[in-house]
Amino acid sequence: MAKALFGSVVTLAELRMVEENAxxxxxxxxxxxxxxxxxxxxxxxxxxELLSLAGDNAEPALA
Structure with a gap:
């Protein structure tokens, strides 16, 4: 059981890494x-810019 508890302990370095990652x-x-x-x-x-270059004589592309 001690190994199971020890495995769930998060070190300070791991916490810093998680915070930095976030x-x-x-x-x-x-x-x-x-x-x-x-x-x-x-x-x-x-x-x-394209519209200003076309000016008043702009026509639809498919016309």
Missing amino acids: ALRAKVRRLEEELAEMRAQRDHAIAH
């Missing part, structure tokens, strides 16, 4: 959200 996962999640936002802004800017 912090890194949260950071990756925030960076992925930031990247998605920046991509959306870039796509919007490109679309705006």
Whole structure:
């Protein structure tokens, strides 16, 4: 029984590793959200630029 109890004890180093892992996962999640936002802004800017280049004589692509 002592081995079973000892096996369930978590060391301080393991706790730190779990906390660091959680912090890194949260950071990756925030960076992925930031990247998605920046991509959306870039796509919007490109679309705006293309529309401004087309001017008033823009026609539908399939016309």
